[in-house]
Amino acid sequence: MKPLNILVIHGPNLNLLGSREPEHYGRENLAGINQSLISLGDSLACSVTTFQSNHEGELVDRVHQAVGSADGIVINPAAYTHTSVALRDALLGCHIPFIEVHLSNVHSREAFRHRSLLVDVAVGVIAGFGPDSYTLALRGLCNFLRSRQGNHS
Ligand code: DQA
Numbered sequence: 001m002k003p004l005n006i007l008v009i010h011g012p013n014l015n016l017l018g019s020r021e022p023e024h025y026g027r028e029n030l031a032g033i034n035q036s037l038i039s040l041g042d043s044l045a046c047s048v049t050t051f052q053s054n055h056e057g058e059l060v061d062r063v064h065q066a067v068g069s070a071d072g073i074v075i076n077p078a079a080y081t082h083t084s085v086a087l088r089d090a091l092l093g094c095h096i097p098f099i100e101v102h103l104s105n106v107h108s109r110e111a112f113r114h115r116s117l118l119v120d121v122a123v124g125v126i127a128g129f130g131p132d133s134y135t136l137a138l139r140g141l142c143n144f145l146r147s148r149q150g151n152h153s
Contacts, residue, residue, distance in 0.1 A: 005049070005070050005071050007096075009059060011080050025130075072096060077118060082115055099123050105127050105128030
């Protein structure tokens with residue numbers, strides 16, 4: 001099986017996971033989520049690289065850097081989901097397939113969280129499963145990429 005390179009991007013305030021609004025985001029911290037993704041990646045023949053930033057431009061730069069190295073992106077754009085034309089344009093311009101992830105079910109929350117500027121250009125979206133949203137997205141993205149290669153796992 002050809003190894004895949006997956007970039008996992010976490011947007012603003014996700015560095016606070018563990019203590020941030022646990023009623024929405026649970027008690028697991030970002031290091032724990034990243035470790036689970038790296039371990040799952042090992043079992044899926046997937047090399048997982050993680051990145052977090054609170055800054056829109058840094059997220060855009062990281063997407064640009066992924067061209068030529070990442071086969072796919074799992075991204076929790078956090079608040080930038082609802083506002084960032086720049087991130088949408090970066091993902092569109094770089095042609096890297098991506099899955100949008102949310103820990104919480106954004107559709108059961110405030111109306112401003114119901115709109116995503118990324119979802120219509122994503123391969124798919126997973127929301128509401130806490131940290132499992134990321135692992136489900138990683139599995140889904142790997143299967144999607146392998147089926148495109150004609151090498152479904
Ligand atoms: C979030 C949902 C967003 O609306 C919010 O701004 C976040 C986290 C989630 O993972 O549920 O920061 O993306």
